[in-house]
Amino acid sequence: QVQLVQSGTEVKxxxxxxxxxxxxxxxxxxxxxxxxxxxxxxxxLEWMGWIDPDSGNTNYxxxxxxxxxxxxxxxxxxxxxxxxxxxxxxxxxxxxxxAGGDFYWGQGTLVTVSx
Amino acid sequence: NFLLTQPxxxxxxxxKTVTISCTRSSGVFVNNYVQWFQQRPGSVPxxxxxxxxxxxxxxxDRFSGSIDSSSTSASLTISGLxxxxxxxxxxxxxxxxxxGVFGGGTKLTVL
Numbered sequence: 001q002v003q004l005v006q007s008g009t010e011v012k013x014x015x016x017x018x019x020x021x022x023x024x025x026x027x028x029x030x031x032x033x034x035x036x037x038x039x040x041x042x043x044x045l046e047w048m049g050w051i052d053p054d055s056g057n058t059n060y061x062x063x064x065x066x067x068x069x070x071x072x073x074x075x076x077x078x079x080x081x082x083x084x085x086x087x088x089x090x091x092x093x094x095x096x097x098x099a100g101g102d103f104y105w106g107q108g109t110l111v112t113v114s115x
Numbered sequence: 116n117f118l119l120t121q122p123x124x125x126x127x128x129x130x131k132t133v134t135i136s137c138t139r140s141s142g143v144f145v146n147n148y149v150q151w152f153q154q155r156p157g158s159v160p161x162x163x164x165x166x167x168x169x170x171x172x173x174x175x176d177r178f179s180g181s182i183d184s185s186s187t188s189a190s191l192t193i194s195g196l197x198x199x200x201x202x203x204x205x206x207x208x209x210x211x212x213x214x215g216v217f218g219g220g221t222k223l224t225v226l
Contacts, residue, residue: 035215037215037217044203044205044217044218044219044220045152045154045160045205045207045217045220046217047207047214047215047216047217050213050215059212059213059214061214061215062116062214095159095160097160101165101166101169102162102165102169102171103150103152103162103165104162105159105160105161105162106159107159108159
């Protein structure tokens, strides 16, 4: 079965960077885009961007373009999302989701930004 | 880019039918599928509709999705409401640049 397993909780200071991983299994990793979505406490879902695991091509939301980098390592079927220059309002649960037909979601990674 | 507007909240009684709308601020949904996600408190979102009207396996047929004739509004209809349907529901689509857009979410209360 399709599974997306994300890395664990992170606590960062303002100005730092965070890297979240998303290990995919149960399907052909290169066949489906991976999207990253975040949810601040008590808020809705916010789309951050996607990566095509086949080509490595990316498409970022304009809001995050200067601060986010999405990569993948096909040898370990894992996608990564790195967000830099963290601020307190980046505190959120970050999800990876496999697009294309039925969307499968990772379990989420809580990132807390606090001094 | 465009916005997707959903009602902030809806409520209905058990066994009744409720419809949640998702309206584009500009453009049409043609060539850009709509998805619906259900999120119960403290849980990961779950896909209940993809590609406008398709249900993942395991999602009951009480859930249905549609696009209106003008392709500017999508709807999620839940029939035979149950207490476990109480959740937040988010619509999602793409713009012409294939950038994702989420609606603000609708809180469904089953009275």
